[in-house]
Amino acid sequence: MIYPHEHLAVDLSGPKCDIDCRLDRKDAVVAEFRGLRDRGVTLVVDLTNRGMGRDVAYAREVQEKSGVRVLHATGWYKEGFFPPEVYESDVGRLESIMRDETEAGIDGAVRASVIGEIGTELDRITPEEERVFIAASRVQAETAAPIVTHATMGRMGMEQIDLLEAHGADLSRVTISHVDLTNDLEYILRLIDRGVTVGFDTIGKTAYLDDAHRVRMLKELSRRGRCGSVVLSMDITRRSHLKERGGVGYAHLIDDFLPRLRVSDDTAAVPEEHIRLMTRDNAARLLGVF
């Protein structure tokens, strides 16, 4: 299995004024990742990028101690979380920073495999966010790296697609994240029709949306034969999401969520081949790992 949208270390505590948003519990993350490995997870994508508290050495240590492979990301998150370099750089400079991290490596070390998560505000795209998206499209055209977006509350997906497409991105290598939070299946189907993959990647974040809605939408996507365009993940970002703090933990997707897809009640169960697409094959195709 692959978890394509996670964070091993992330620090959004400054802008959010909440120390809970500094995920820095390495030993606890290692322990949970060992549990993931025992459940068949082989690969996790760490989408923490520039300005989010990215810590590649920490992520490498989690990989070594847990046996779960970790891939790294480049790019910038969204307005309110951008470091000064975003405001000081034109598109060309942003492009060259991401290209360097993708081709030469982060700090000259391990390469970034993914451009993401790059985001937009709730119902608008700021000029800085637009520059990041344009630069990301150009880097993808040169390197073929997959792009993963952050759609705040799942919204603005169509506008993100328009922007990426206009600047040369390959939509078959783009994932629009957090669309589950809209609880709007018709919107999600319209995104899929544009050729992107959509992320149901806030599984377990029941303060935003009860998992029952995710189950209902995924069963309907399965019934319509659209699971080839969906990936599943949890987007763990807070100390309180971890097991040791009473949170659901990274294994919630496997232990609690997938069993609900496999249940046949008033709606049919999701067949195993569809679950395999959403938990492994689609992400493997996007990442170019098999």
Ligand SMILES: [Zn+2]
């Ligand atoms: Zn995320």
